[in-house]
Amino acid sequence: VHTKSFHIHIKYYNQTTEWLLSRTRHRPKIAVVCGSGLGLLADGVTNKEIFPYADIPNFPVSTVPGHEGCLVFGILKGKSCVFMQGRFHLYEGYSLCKVTFPVRIFKLLGVETLIVTNASGGLCPDFKVGDIMLIKDHINLPGFAGQHPLCGPNDERFGIRFPCMSDAYSKDLRKLALDISHELDYTNFVREGVYCMVSGPNFETIAEARMLQVLGCDSVDI
Numbered sequence: 301v302h303t304k305s306f307h308i309h310i311k312y313y314n315q316t317t318e319w320l321l322s323r324t325r326h327r328p329k330i331a332v333v334c335g336s337g338l339g340l341l342a343d344g345v346t347n348k349e350i351f352p353y354a355d356i357p358n359f360p361v362s363t364v365p366g367h368e369g370c371l372v373f374g375i376l377k378g379k380s381c382v383f384m385q386g387r388f389h390l391y392e393g394y395s396l397c398k399v400t401f402p403v404r405i406f407k408l409l410g411v412e413t414l415i416v417t418n419a420s421g422g423l424c425p426d427f428k429v430g431d432i433m434l435i436k437d438h439i440n441l442p443g444f445a446g447q448h449p450l451c452g453p454n455d456e457r458f459g460i461r462f463p464c465m466s467d468a469y470s471k472d473l474r475k476l477a478l479d480i481s482h483e484l485d486y487t488n489f490v491r492e493g494v495y496c497m498v499s500g501p502n503f504e505t506i507a508e509a510r511m512l513q514v515l516g517c518d519s520v521d522i
């Protein structure tokens with residue numbers, strides 16, 4: 301649906317939401333987007349209901365290895381959750397409103413907390429391969445050039461026209477994650493930092509990576 305458009309009509313959001321609500325008993329308040337190879341985060345849920353993206357009306361499909369392409373509803377530690385086993389990327393040819401389509405569906409399903417994960421490249425010299433970085437802030441580089449999912453007519457159901465971004469990532473959730481990393485003795489590989497989005501599909505040149513470091517980015521992904 302409107303793969304290249306800046307805008308997806310509300311009727312498509314409603315259609316997808318109603319389709320899901322009529323097929324799952326779950327009413328999740330938490331959504332988790334699983335990046336490359338991280339689909340196993342959904343393995344621990346019980347009462348699973350799985351919907352391949354290809355079956356869900358208006359959903360994009362995953363075209364990248366390591367992205368299973370399924371929406372998994374279930375219970376984790378007594379909480380109803382929904383997991384995206386595989387996310388979408390600009391470099392797959394999807395417009396940013398298509399890339400972010402599932403996030404708006406989560407909003408319409410009643411989700412209040414969104415946890416995003418992905419496999420990104422480390423820029424901070426202190427980081428080692430395999431470290432986990434909690435995102436404390438971001439730089440949306442394509443956004444500077446007008447590639448932004450919120451371009452186009454604004455629908456107040458999803459948020460205001462000019463959203464404030466000075467507190468984009470919940471302080472409380474970041475503190476909780478850091479506290480738990482202390483409890484589990486994971487502190488030597490759990491970091492906090494600034495994440496940078498670029499469009500890909502090529503990874504960064506050495507000069508680009510150096511430039512992003514100078515701009516204050518700790519990790520980068522496409």
Ligand SMILES: O=P(O)(O)O[C@H]1O[C@H](CO)[C@@H](O)[C@H]1O
Pocket residue numbers: 334335336337364387389417418419420521522
């Ligand atoms: O960001 P995620 O989807 O985790 O994966 C990252 O890793 C893949 C390349 O290896 C690309 O898809 C890139 O976006």
